Amino acid sequence: MVNSDGQLFTIEGISAGLIMLLTAYIVVNTTSIYTPGDTHISDMQLEQLGSDALRLMNTPNTSATSAESSLQKIIINNDTAQFSNTFLWFCNSTTSGTNDNLQFTADLYYRDKNTNSVNKIHLTQTRNLIGGEHPVRVTEWVHLNSNGQVPVNNREQAVLVEVLLWRD
Amino acid sequence: MARLNDDAQWIVLMGFIVSFALFFLAIVVNQSTVVGQTTAEGVIEFPKNDIIDVRNEILFSSGIVNPTNLTDVKNDISSIGLARKMAIISFNATPAPPGSSYKNVILIHYNNGVTAYNETANY
């Protein structure tokens, strides 16, 4: 026969266990600290950096009426080495101390007028993006005039340069 | 009935005080990280650079004289914008009224589902 002595102790034990679990849950819930990675701060900084670098590359240094920006020249001449040099130069420079070390992969998107589809041309990259790395995406609209070797249709067009940017 | 054992009450009390202090401290720290997180997320969510960029391209494109080229560029911007930026982008330029100090009045529309941006630019 089951002994009914000590029932209260059993109830106490269960209640105490529940209270301890609840307390542990609350404590863990409120004290979990976000690491800087969780807060997306480095993403914000990278995104701003990449956007600035592309914007600079798309701004000619002298009067806009005649000069082409370095990004326009790169696309027209398909000079991917130049893209790599200029982009890394822009986004690794600092005011003092050692330069940064960023990785990127860049693509060019354009619209084919005949099929009305958006196609991609791979420009260049520093290395492949591997699993677990977390890139940010930055883009820049580039205006191409019809007199250059424009990717397709040889016409005046707007194309989009898209860069995935990440830190080692 | 179990008797309350009243030995070492001070130790238990101190334990409670320390744990509550930690608890409140944890809440404060928690709040401050949320400030950093919401700011960074807000910055990334809001397509500031996209809008500045497409606005520049639109203002430049508004000066295209040839109507075929203008239509082409308009289609480029809306097709690529929809495909790559997940945003509806369109613009329409009309010549400025005579005597104005600018050439065109440009209506810019941008909407990526979260942020809508409309502007009437004089350029």
Add this chain to the structure above:
Amino acid sequence: MLDDQGNLSIDFLAGMTIFMIALIWISTMVPGLLITLQGKTIDYDAVAYRTGAILVEDPGWPASPPWDNLNDLQKGDIQRFGLSITKDTPNVLSLHKINRFFCSTAFSYPSDYQSRLIFSNFQYLFNISLSTFDRTINESLGDVKPDGYGHIRRYIKIKYPSNTTILAPNYLNSGVSGGLSDNTTTHVFSVQLNCTQLIWDETNVAYQINPLTEQIMVNISNLNNACIFNPCPPNLISLSSIKIYRQNPSQPFGQVREYLSSDPQFNVYIDGSNTPLPALDPPSVNVNNNVSVIFSPGFFFGMASDSSQMYVNYTFTLANPDNFFNNTFTTPYHYDYNPVRVTQPLLKEGVLEVAVW
């Protein structure tokens, strides 16, 4: 029977449960109570981001006339620092705004900057540095960075203002209206700034020459090769006046300014001197080779508008009559978008870093 010491009583258990429920209830309300407490540790990066955005994408306030035209005594009128030229040119910064911003005699760190740039109840400290890629500009302000600061890096272009160099021997009046009649002792040379044309011919302000808000620099060189007997005999040439005339659609043509003494916004440099000419009163000043005039940003703002034509007239007096540097019988020298005449505004890449703690 087992020893039951050390067990909790049911009264205590009930009381503790009620207390825990109340604690949970209250703890959910605590964040609301703490909202006035600033969680500043992790928002350093956010403040740095905001500061960087204000500096790079905002022209500051007041915008017209721009804040950089205010002198040190008027700095109370500056509401917000911003280095970009206009709001339509993010990332393109004005050289003069940069020089004013980093001027340590005009603004004191950190108080002047905190109220005009950082904007916070909490007194953040900061370090802002800016340099061009070629390191011709290398500015910084603020303290040494401690550990654990928030930062942002922005890439920028700096707009260098235009200038012109006039080679005097190319503008002799000999033969223009009949040789010897021009063989006089007084010669006038005129430089024209057509504000209408300058402002409306180039609509992109990143490349615009805007006399109302930017520095204008006119160098006249090789004056001693501008005589019939080349080179000119010593002590022949003297500068007797530099006068500024204005022509507006609504106002009559007339003189608005004359260089009498050195002025913070209007300076004349003779023969490559580093110090401005202190005075140009009736006794004229001897010139060997060149005359440079620098109009600081904002000099023309009060006297001209976008419909004005401004003329800078130089009067040279010679000890003996000669054919000399003179364009009174031809057209004035145009300060315009012709790159042969005028060195056009140039953009240079640079980097701006903001650290906040």
